Amino acid sequence: MRTETWAGEMIKAGNTEFVPFAKVFQFSLPFTKNFRLIWNRPAALMVYNGPNNERYVPIVDVTRRWQVGILLAGFVVSMLLWVGLRKR
Known part of the structure; x- marks a missing residue:
């Protein structure tokens, strides 16, 4: 597994560049040559408003956080039900 951060092309809107x-x-997989899964997700924006004014704005993926939370809650509930029903 490998992770990288890539910068996209600069976008200009008025006096601001992104x-x-x-x-x-x-x-x-190590035993295959051509099989590869690639997942891209937005990470951040660099905002330039002038010569000495730049800002790094991280992008928070709220949907992914909810999905992981629901998945973990389902796992915990299923494990609790499994343990509870096993003791009977």
Whole structure:
């Protein structure tokens, strides 16, 4: 498994310039040559408003956090039910 951060092309809107950044997750199986899973997700924006005014704005993926929380809650509930029903 390999992770990288890639910078996209600069986007200009008025006097402001934006550079998007993406996190790239790559997973390949060692016994195959051409099989690879690649997952790109937005990571941040670099915002330039002038010569000495730049800001790094991280992008928070709220949907992914909810999905992971629901998945973990389902796992915990299923384990509690399994342990509770096993003792009977």
